[in-house]
Amino acid sequence: MSKLLIEDKEVVVPGQIVAEGMDYLPSYGTYRLGENILANRVGVVSLDGKVIKTIPLSGKYIARRNDVIIGQVFDIMSSGWRLKINSPYTAMIPVKDGSFEFIPRGADLSRYYQIDDYVVCKVTNITSQNLIDLSARGQGLHKLRGGRVVYINTHKVPRVIGKKGSMVSMIKQATGCKIVVGQNGVVWLSGEDPKLENLAVRTIEKIDRESHISGLTDRIKLFLEEETGTTLEIPKEDLSDEEIEAVNFEDSEENLSFEEHNNNSNEEKYEDE
């Protein structure tokens, strides 16, 4: 006689019994212990028929192939640039993937990217030892000039972007800022008006804090409208190429990292309401 002890979208914590009996199936974030299914990380419940899984609310970014991220250069070697990518592991852009331009051998690599530069790039490969290769040669991949950077949790990125970029578009509309959201939780922005730029930052931080509470989109819209004294329309197809690259949360075989590809594991991203 099986029993579900939690509801969809509820926050659960490690060791919490989410279901009793053998009819339910554990998936990401849950496991079976005897007759019960327990949660094994802090997350939001996502029920899919009899399958119980959780969407994480915290935890560091783990790179996956084809992720579009924002990295920061911290070292330049003869073979390429090394970047910090807000993860336990550092990553590298090899010279051949530095730019659409042909980079001759022996060229001064700091002419392309210098220490501390932020670069939008794509994850091309992850080795079994978690060494990460990046490419800055591609549509929408480039150095970011000026601006500033804020960090959010990687699991909140889909909420900051929104369905088809609707959330980030709303923030751009309200504040006039340029915004690029990396899958790794690094958000770059640049605005002409410091007060509006600060509003954009506060809005992004608010989404980071409240993503698990339903009604987020409406709440953020109201917040932006109150702070700016304007009314906003949620745009339908107002997307530039940049955003299409960054909104890379549709799962496909190609998005799996080296190991996940082999283990055939596949975590879905959080769905918008």
Added chain:
Amino acid sequence: MKRVDGRTPEDLRPIEAKAGVIKNAEGSGYFKIGKTWAYATVYGPKEIVPRFMMRPDKGILKVNYNMMPFSGQGERVRPGPNRRARELSLVSEKALASVLDLTKFKNSGVEVFIELPQTDAGSRCAGICAASIALADAGFVMKDMVAAVAVGRVKGEVVVDLSYEEEADETDGGAVDTAMAMVPSSEEVTLLQMDGQVTKEELMKAINMGKEACKKIAEIQREAIKNKYAVGDLR
């Protein structure tokens, strides 16, 4: 039988627990039991030094236990690692490692810093409880929380959660102080240390009382994390 502070043998001192209290950390926990008060912060996973310590099959856990200079029951505690702190760091690490799944974080490490601003016995247990909250807060995959409590015997009676005064009691053969940590869902013991003179029967009774206490503590730890996400004041 009433204890010095009026508690029954099974009573825990009042507990206060919170998650996410130190903003800079990846995850953090606060655990106060009676007058013993511990913070735990998690940084990582990250590259660790010395590099030879890293493992190619999974991430490693490193726990650092430290008492703040004004936290001792008597004189000022001189800052810096001493042997006691290093031993407590080691046993705390072993107590927590078994619930963690760090296979996704090979060649990196997770550092936990347990800091105590105020102690009144049971500090290593409070530290482990805070650390468990912090690790969960940081998003790690863990089978369950790890709850810890000191059990033992005072004035001939087997009790749970000894205070400093009880630990120091020398009557009736002296107090027995047993620090234990447990994974509540599997009832597995991950920390066990004891000082005193005690029979096997008394020890088994103490450990079983500790088991019940750990289950209560784990519920409080889980509530602390849930409270962080509660729909409160949405500003």
Added chain:
Amino acid sequence: MNYTEKEHLLKSLNAGYRFDGRTLEDWRNLEIETDLISTSEGSARVKLGNTEVLAGVKLSIGSPFGDRPNEGVLMVGCELLPMAHESIESGPPGIDAIEIGRVIDRGIRESKSVDVEELCIVPGEKVWMVSVDIVPLNHDGNIIDAGAIAALAALKTTRFPEIVNGVVNYKHLSDKKLIVEKEPIAVTVGKIGDHLIIDPTKDEEDVLDARLTCTIGQDGKFCSLQKGGETPFTIDEIDQIFELAMVKSDEIRKQL
């Protein structure tokens, strides 16, 4: 923060705002709580924005210094624990912590806020030793100013333990309080480009060109100064900083 963001910050400062929305001369929100650590003889917790600092006072009996036989000993120190920020490593105090401790110590000592002669028990033999330990819990910049407030608040609530047969009994604090008459307030002014800012966050501290900490008493007298950073100040700038620090120290003093 690094040099690429610093350019953007300078643009923002030119318009009169910092990244967190404050104007250049705003303090962050200040919260002070005292008497919270029962194992100490005096304690305080200060939150200045997201910077959170604990200070605890411990008293003991010891011998005075040879050249000051009638004075007790006051020691103020700071320890930067790894819990407070990802960049802090375990180990003995680094130069950052040492500087913070010494600057706060000088502020309290030079203002003569603690009457060290009161601490004498037997001249030349026995005096009270007062140790103030400042421990940041979360480092978001300006530990000096926050730590100085915490140290002062902790000292003001400090009570002497009872002495029983010449031995200190820490379990019983007497009603006798430490006399702290002055209220020295530290104000750190940072310079970024041509702009002077009050109460820098950690990100701002990372890109400061220079800073000047002024500790000022309630009588408006300066009791200590500390310049940090490699960029020099002009004398005009120093004058400006002094004016600013005096106004800003009063703002804090009102909240004690």
